[in-house]
Structures are given as structure tokens and as C-alpha cells.
Amino acid sequence: MAENQSELVGAARTIARDVLRQHAEDVDQNERYPEEGLQALIDTGICGMTVPRAFGGHQVSAxxxxxxxxxxxxxxxxxxxxxxxxxxxxxxxxxxxSDAQKQAVLPGVADGSVTLSFALTEPHTGSDAAAITGRAERDGEGWILNGRKVWIGNAARATYVVCALKTAPDAGAKGISSFLIPRGTKGVSIPEIYSKMGARGTIHGDLLLEDVRLPASALLGTEGRGFAQMMHSLDFVRLITASHAIGIARAAYDAAVERAKTRTAFGKPIGQHQALGFMVADMAVDIQAAQAMVAQAAAILDSGQAIPQQAAAAKLFATEAATRVAHKAQQIWGAEGCRSGSMVERMYREARVTEIWDGTSQIQRLVIARGILGR
Structure with a gap:
């Protein structure tokens, strides 16, 4: 297990090369949970990268x-x-x-025995969180939960689901509260698992709540403050989503560079033809620019400042850059880049998904514009 933050970065690089890359194609083609990947995260301690040190985690910087x-x-x-x-x-x-919730969840996340899921999106709304209609109603000293959540990642495997529901239906965003739902709770079901174009190993599906009874202690934080609590971590989530896209772009870029150096046409490597060489140059610029934006925003976040615009800009640029890079990689690979399961075909599908989850590109532009111009 890695002992410090720098070692964790090195450990991530090592397992990506020696473990994850070996199974990634099979995970994608068979839409199966990345068991080997999860075990590698456990073995290196990466599972606990954001868990506070007091609970056995690494509490790494952004x-x-x-x-x-x-x-x-x-x-x-x-x-x-x-x-x-x-x-x-x-x-x-x-x-x-609460202290009890932290003790129940955080040490387990750090050692890999507990996994989590987050449930906000509903059939009629995603980014417009205030429009959710799933309800949590008081029942004596406890709660009764009802609603249907969709596109919930890891829902079928999660030990606990952090679920956002309306406790005051007419209060908009101020009527949202969060609840911690343990796996196996009566009334909770996963009626549908989706087949997707990307992130095929991350199991997404519906989460159905039917008269789910929870004790008062299941409320996470303060009633009516669920939306604000979600916003607390949103900048961080958008930055790691941007980094996820950059990693995908790098994989596509590496495959494209190899192809440009080894494939010949008209008597020389195709990368020596200016048309393709310039494509490789553009790919490199996109990746470096995205890395710089994320690094700058993460450093500001680590200093204690809120970065809604910077995080939105990093997420927007990095995810769209990843799609551009993967698209060019497919062009460089030609017909082979369209073969199902090939590296660049997989990375194109993976990149495209990143522009949608954790806030679409259009939502990121809205956040940036409002930050500049006001509402």
C-alpha cells in the first residue's frame, strides 16, 4: 500500500500499466464490473484517497x-x-x-470493504436538481422514501447510496435533503441495468424506492440542506471528471502516435505527411492545455477557494478535448480505428460519455456565463 500522496500517483500509474490496461478491453466488451481494477485500488489504498486520515484514508490534495x-x-x-x-x-x-455515519462508512471506503453510489437524477430531470420529485416524508421519528432515480452509477454494487430527495416539495432547491441508504434495505430495488456506449464496466441503472422506511439517523447532514451539501463537493467532482477525460485522451493519443510512426503510406510513415502530423500536434496541444487548466484549478481549490467557474471551464474543455483527440486518433488509424473493441474506437466512446455526465457541456457553459455576466 502506498504511504503518501506522491506514492499514490506513482501507484496509480503502475497499476494502470500493469493491471488495468490488461483487462480494460474485456471489461468494455463484456460490460462487466472491473473486479481486477477494484482489487488494485484496494491493494494500493487508492480507494481511500479522499477519505480523511482520521478514518484511515489518505486525504489527498485536489x-x-x-x-x-x-x-x-x-x-x-x-x-x-x-x-x-x-x-x-x-x-x-x-x-x-454524523459521527455514527462517518464510522460506518469512511473506514470501509478506505480499506475497500465499502463502496458508494450517489442518486440524484430522475426520469424527468438531471442537472435541474431542484426539479426532482422523489419524496422523503416524516413517519414518527423516521422517514418513508418513495421515488425513482435513473442513471445511478454503481447502484447495484454499492454498500450505501447517498440519495437526494424532496422533504419540502414546494421549496425548490431548499427543499432537498440527503439520506444514507444501506444495501439490502426493504423497498429498495434495481429494476433495470443499462447497456451503454461508454463506461460499460461501471454499472448504471434505475434505483426504485417503494415505501422505504429509514430511521431519523439516516438523514445526512441538515434537513433542507441537501442541495448545498452537494454543491460543497461539486467543484472537486468536476475536476476529477475532467482528469478522467484527459486520461482517456492520452490513451487515444498514444495509440495515434504509435500508428503515425509505424504505418507507412507513399514511401514514409504517415505521421511524416503534414496533414496527419498537424493532427498529432493539435492532439498534443489539447491534452497539455486541459492538464494545465485542471492543475491550476486544483491548486486554487487546495488553497481553500471556491472555483465554480474554473471547475466548469476545466470540465468543459477537457471533456470536449478528449472527444476531439479520440476523433483524430480514429482518423489516423483509418478503418482499423472503427473496428469494434480497438483502442481508439473504445476511447472515442469513452470520451463522448464524459461530455454528458457530471453536468453536460451546455451546463458548464451556463455556469461560466452566469459567473461572468450574472443571472
Whole structure:
């Protein structure tokens, strides 16, 4: 197990090369959970990268967390996506959870025995969190939960789900509260698992709540403060999502560079033809620019400042850059780049997903524009 933050980055790079890359194609083609990847995260202690040291974690900086996720995504995007799935939930529990909730969850996340999921999206709404209609109603000293959540990552494997529900339906965002739902709770089911174009090893599906009874202690933080609690970790989540996209872009870029050096046409390597050489140059610029944006934003976040615009800009640029890079990589590989399961075909599908989850590109532009111009 790695002992410090710098070692964790190195460990992520090593397992990406020696473990994750070996299984990534099979995980994608068979839409299976990345068991080998999860075990590697446990063995190295990366599972606990955001868990406070007091609970056995590493409590890494945002700078290191983004580098770790980038390295993991280069090896296996689905394994790296596990860190996105519970990254924000860990921070919310650490900041707002009761002592009992922290003890029940955080040490287990650190040692890999506990996994998490976050449930916000509903059939009719995603980024517009205030529009959710799933309900949590008081029942004596406890709660009764009802609703349907969709596109919930890791829901079928999570030990606990952090679930956002309305406790005051007419109060908009101020009527949202968060609850910690243990696996196996009566009334909780996963009626559908999706087949997806990307992140195929990260199991997404519906989460159905039917008269789910929970004790008062299941409330996470303060009633009516669920939206604010989600916003607390959003900047961090967007940065590691950006880094996830950069790792995907790097994988596509590496494959393209190899092809440009070894494939010949008209008597020389295709990369020596200016048309393709310039494509490789553009890919390199996109990746370096995205890395610089994430690094700068992460450093500011580590200094204690809120970075809604910078995080949105990094997420927007990095994810769209990843799609551009993967697209060019397919062009360089030609027909082979369209073969199902090939590296660049897989990375194109993986990159495209990153522009949508954790806030679409259009939502990021909205955040940036409002920060500049006001609402």
C-alpha cells in the first residue's frame, strides 16, 4: 500500500500499466464490473484517497487526486470511473455526516470493504436538481422514501447510496435533503441495468424506492440542506471528471502516435505527411492545455477557494478535448480505428460519455456565463 500522496500517483500509474490496461478491453466488451481494477485500488489504498486520515484514508490534495484519476483512466476508464462515483459522496459524508455515519462508512471506503453510489437524477430531470420529485416524508421519528432515480452509477454494487430527495416539495432547491441508504434495505430495488456506449464496466441503472422506511439517523447532514451539501463537493467532482477525460485522451493519443510512426503510406510513415502530423500536434496541444487548466484549478481549490467557474471551464474543455483527440486518433488509424473493441474506437466512446455526465457541456457553459455576466 502506498504511504503518501506522491506514492499514490506513482501507484496509480503502475497499476494502470500493469493491471488495468490488461483487462480494460474485456471489461468494455463484456460490460462487466472491473473486479481486477477494484482489487488494485484496494491493494494500493487508492480507494481511500479522499477519505480523511482520521478514518484511515489518505486525504489527498485536489492536485494529487486529479493526477491519480488521470492515470487510472489511461489504463481503464471504467475503473477510474469508480472514483468519480463515490468521490463526491465521501466528501459529503466526511463534512456533514454524523459521527455514527462517518464510522460506518469512511473506514470501509478506505480499506475497500465499502463502496458508494450517489442518486440524484430522475426520469424527468438531471442537472435541474431542484426539479426532482422523489419524496422523503416524516413517519414518527423516521422517514418513508418513495421515488425513482435513473442513471445511478454503481447502484447495484454499492454498500450505501447517498440519495437526494424532496422533504419540502414546494421549496425548490431548499427543499432537498440527503439520506444514507444501506444495501439490502426493504423497498429498495434495481429494476433495470443499462447497456451503454461508454463506461460499460461501471454499472448504471434505475434505483426504485417503494415505501422505504429509514430511521431519523439516516438523514445526512441538515434537513433542507441537501442541495448545498452537494454543491460543497461539486467543484472537486468536476475536476476529477475532467482528469478522467484527459486520461482517456492520452490513451487515444498514444495509440495515434504509435500508428503515425509505424504505418507507412507513399514511401514514409504517415505521421511524416503534414496533414496527419498537424493532427498529432493539435492532439498534443489539447491534452497539455486541459492538464494545465485542471492543475491550476486544483491548486486554487487546495488553497481553500471556491472555483465554480474554473471547475466548469476545466470540465468543459477537457471533456470536449478528449472527444476531439479520440476523433483524430480514429482518423489516423483509418478503418482499423472503427473496428469494434480497438483502442481508439473504445476511447472515442469513452470520451463522448464524459461530455454528458457530471453536468453536460451546455451546463458548464451556463455556469461560466452566469459567473461572468450574472443571472
Amino acid at each position: 492536485v494529487d487526486a486529479t493526477q491519480i484519476v488521470e492515470e487510472l483512466a489511461w489504463g481503464c476508464p471504467s475503473t477510474a470511473a469508480l472514483m468519480l462515483t463515490w468521490g463526491g459522496s465521501v466528501l459529503s459524508i466526511a463534512e456533514y455526516g
